[in-house]
Amino acid sequence: MSIQQRVQPRQAHTPGTTVLCYTPDGKKLITAGASNPIRVFTSGSDAEPINIDDCMPDNTSVVASNTFFIAGSEDGTVCKYSLETNSLETILVRSTLPVRDVALSPDGNWVAVASDELVVKVVNTEDMTRVFRLQEQPKAVKHVAFDNSGTYLAVSCTDGQIYVYSMSTNEPQLIKRVDGMIRSMGSASEASSKVLWHPDGRAFATPTPTREIQVMSRLDWHRQKTFKTDHIGDITTAAWSPNGAFLVTTATDRKLYLWDAKSLKVIKTYDDIRETVLAVAWHPTENTISYTNGEGQLFIRPDFVPEEHVALLRQGLQPAPFLHDPLAENGANGVRNLNNGPEKLAMRGARAGTPDSLDDMLDGMSDAEDDGFVVDDDGAGYADEVLNGHGKRTNGHLDALNGATKRRVPASHSFEPEVHPSFQPGSTPWQGNRRYLCLNLTGFAWTVSQETHHTVTVEFYDREAHRDFHFTDPYLYDKACLNDNGALFSSQPNGASPAMIFYRPHETWTTRTEWRTELPAGEEVSAIALSESYAVVTTSSNYVRIFTLFGVPVRVYRQKSSPTVTCAAWRDYVMTIGNGPIGGDGICRLLYTIENIKRDEVCQSEDVVALAPGASLQSVFFSDNGDPYIYDSTGVLLTLLHWRTPSQARWTPLLDTRQLSRLAAGTKTESYWPVAVAGNKFYCVILKGADKHPYFPRSILTDFEFQIPLSGPRPSKKGKGDVDTEMDDDTEEASNKQLEIEERFVRNSVLLAQQTDTFSVTRTTSDQRHALALRESDVNKALLQLLQLECLAGEERGMKALEIVGLLKDPNGNMLTAAEKLARKYQRDVLAEKIRELAERRLVGLDADEELD
Known part of the structure; x- marks a missing residue:
């Protein structure tokens, strides 16, 4: 018997838009359409x-719980109907324009309403007076969709953007705008732009303008795999199977495809569709699918998934089709085998990031706990208690002696310190099928995954000096470094193939001498660095391996701090960073070492990387002048002063991006991806909204001047009752000017210290000596300006003024002379005499506190 003979339509409604849905338990199938009545079918029954x-x-849309269903109609009403009495229960909300879609939260407490109005209303199903209004979208909304946990609501707007709201806070918050996945279309169009949340909660899919189904990760908002359909018409509806193993799509070309979500291949094509399908729904527990069309007809297809694939439908929850699974790539948060525990993954994926997240509880559970022999058959709760090795209850159910109410930790749970993961500076995670391997001021290298191999492209900013190149990468390189001499790549072990290092010089005066070398079996690459003299590799065995630019190994040693985190290099200097001792907060402190490879000298050995509490390291690099810099997760850029002198180094902040003037108005939400420091400027990529990494196409680099965080902004006005202490406009301007000059003095002092240290170990040129003199002049200029402000403030500020004079860099006495003249100009004669005495002490070589005969 053919499919056309076996599947007969049921005339559910008169011709027109017809929609349907199953109740979560699968017992009822509800259809609604252009005509009355709404029909409730009993699953598996041929009864009327x-x-x-x-x-x-x-009616244009319908959703259901096990006890009621909700329908929205073109007259703007959204009604709740009882499945127990099969009658209208209440009108939940009205809108002035047609309702296009409704979505019900998994707990059945909230319904989201999309209409031709600009506002999406989220209404409580028990109390219609409780309403949230989502107003970020500028145009009418075509679709709404809750994820399986009810934590997120996706709004498909007719402007071609998806607006994702977090529903876990007191007021819904817009957390992401997704552009480029759906196309703009009229709200009454048959084409679909609905978000299809995957059952595991970690991703969603949407029909694209190119008639494909694109998957996007909710964890990092990166595009994943794509279902490349053969539809020649617009996709009208699609749906995941209940366990996420299959996807069904249909379009105006009147073809219905069944897809394997893992292989992205069509399992079966149903081409007996005579009218365009407008809505489709999987039965929650059976191998059955139902759909409706514009003729008011209902089709119920049993045995929808072919017999050879039906076993997959009966398995537990399947993972979303990721190109590169963000959780699987993170060892600390790796996803367990779904076949061993689909319920755990469902809970983890659906509730991750919510205020009542179950992640901690899931991480505390072991497979042994799942298979325990203790059964709570009398409901007394023994199975939930912690048992000792003899199967007996311990006293873990008792409160602590001090009355603390902290959550009890299972006896099997041991303390694990928080270790900083390794990372490659300038590299980004996978975003869909591509990622940056390196991004700096020389250029950038990026790779595209072709599943069996990668393709690597290297582009330069100065194309007159270097030519862009690309190549096919069978080794799957995941790290890269780039400078004016060449490019260094590394790959991880793959099966029987060990980790690989590959260096490619840009230009040589002989034949280009590329080289590769393999690491010992089982050794993984943690980070790599490239300087003008050496290639550096740190590995999972805590080895530091150093090669010349021609591949000659010159040094191998084991790093003291472990596990290793990252490394950087400049000329003959190598800086390595690793995890050190555990702090009181349970987090490993980062330790760094700086070594001169050529001289075999250690400048700093296992010193602490100064991070703010709770902060993590985002990048480390040397500036164009050869000074080490770090950038942390709080947005602070720090440099290492006096690093060439053992035990004298200290981390000094040069920029706090949270205090940039562009953020003062509070209207921008942005962060910064560190790239480099050059010319005493911080170069970065500006990331908008919740973005954490730069994406394609290549972002434009932005530079910021250094600005040392000395003080917050001074208040311009006081509260009521503080009239006596209010600063007038002139006082406020003077205060801000003083802050500006103080910051300039400290900043130039830091830069002067950097230059002095550098020039003390190098042969300086006339230009370098001139630059050092200019920097010293900038320090003195700032101090003289501060002295001027103190002179203007009055004689009572004389002590501070004299202190400022003592800070002047004055090897020949000219600055003290200028300071004395400045004091006399403002008639500060006592101060002028003190400055003259200070000049005389310096002239005879006495300290300021020694008496002059």
Whole structure:
């Protein structure tokens, strides 16, 4: 018997838009359409459906719980109907324009309403007076969709953007705008732009303008795999199977495809569709699918998934089709085998990031706990208690002696310190099928995954000096470094193939001498660095391996701090960073070492990387002048002063991006991806909204001047009752000017210290000596300006003024002379005499506190 003969339509409604849905338990199938009544079918029965006549006409959408269902209609009403009495229960909300879609939260407490109005209303199903209004979208909304946990609501707007709201806070918050996945279309169009949340909660899919189904990760908002359909018409509806193993799509070309979500291949094509399908729904527990069309017809297809694939439908929850699974790539948060525990992954994926997240509880559970022999057959709760090795209850159920109410930790749970993961500076995670391997001021290298191999492209900013190149990468390089001499790549072990290092010089005066070398078996690459003299590799065995630019190994040693985190290099200097001792907060402190490879000298050995509490390291690099810099997760850029002198180094902040003037108005939400420091400027990529990494196409680099965080902004006005202490406009301007000059003095002092240290170990040129003199002049200029402000403030500020004079860099006495003249100009004669005495002490070589004969 053919499919056309076996599957007969049921005339559920008169011709027109017809929609349907199953109840979560699969017992009822509800259809609504252009005409009354709404029909309630009993699954698996050929009996006539129940008719609900007291309903609105021209229904455009329907959703259901096990006890009620909700329908929206073109007249703008959203009604709640009881499945127990099969009657209209209440009108939840009205809108002035047609309702296009409704979505019900998994707990059945909230319904989201999309209409031709600009506002999406989220209404409580028990108390219609409780309403949230989502107003970020500028145009009418076509679709709404809750994820499986009810934590997120995706809004498909007719402007071609998806607006994702977090529903876990007191007020819904817009957390992401997704552009380029759906196309702009009219709200009444048959084409679909609905977000299809995957059942595991970690991703969603949407129809694209190119008639494909694109998957996006909710964890990092990166595009994943794509279902490349053969539809020649617009996709009208699609749906995941209940366990996420299959996807069904249909379009205006009147073809229905069944897809394997893992292989992205079509399992079966149904081409007997005579009218365009407008809605489709999987049965929650059976191998059955139902769909409706514009003729008011309902089709119920049993045995929908072919027999050879039906076993997959009966398995537990399947993972979303990721190109590169963000959780699987993170060892600390790796996803367990779904076949061993689909319920755990479902809970983890659906509730991750919510205020009542179950992640901690899931991480505390072991497979042994799942298979325990203790059964709570009398409901007394023994199975939930912690048992000792003899199967007996311990006293873990008792409160602590001090009355603390902290959550009890299972006896099997041991303390694990928080270790900083390794990372490659300038590299980004996978974003869909591509990622940056390196991004700096020389250029950038990026790779595209072709599943069996990668393709690597290297582009330069100065294309007159270097030519861009690309190559096919069978080794799957995941790290890269780039400078004016060449490019260094590394790959991880793959099966029987060990980790690989590959260096490619840009230009040589002989034949280009590329080289590769393999690491010992089982050794993984943690980070790499490239300087003008050496290639550096740190590995999972805590080895530091150093090669010349021609591949000659010159040094191998084991790093003291472990596990290793990252490394950087400049000329003959190598800086390595690793995890050190555990702090009181349970987090490993980062330790760094700086070594001169050529001289075999250690400048700093296992010193602490100064990070703010709770902060992590985002990048480390040397500036164009050869000074080490770090950038942390709080947005602070720090440099290492006096690093060439053992035990004298200290981390000094040069920029706090949170205090940039562009953020003062509070209207921008942005962060910064560190790239480099050159010319005493910080170069970065500006990331908008919740973005954490730069994406394609290549972002434009932005530079910021250094600005040392000395003080917050001074208040311009006081509160009521503080009239006596209010600063007038002139006082406020003077205060801000003083802050500006103080910052300039400290900043130039830091830069002067950097230059002095550098020039003390190098042969300086006339230009370098001139630059050092200019920097010293900038320090003295700032101090003289501060002295001027103190002179203007009055004689009572004389002590501070004299202190400022003592800070002047004055090897020949000219600055003290200028300071004395400045004091006399403002008639500060006592101060002028003190400055003259200080000049005389310096002239005879006495300290300021020694008496002059």
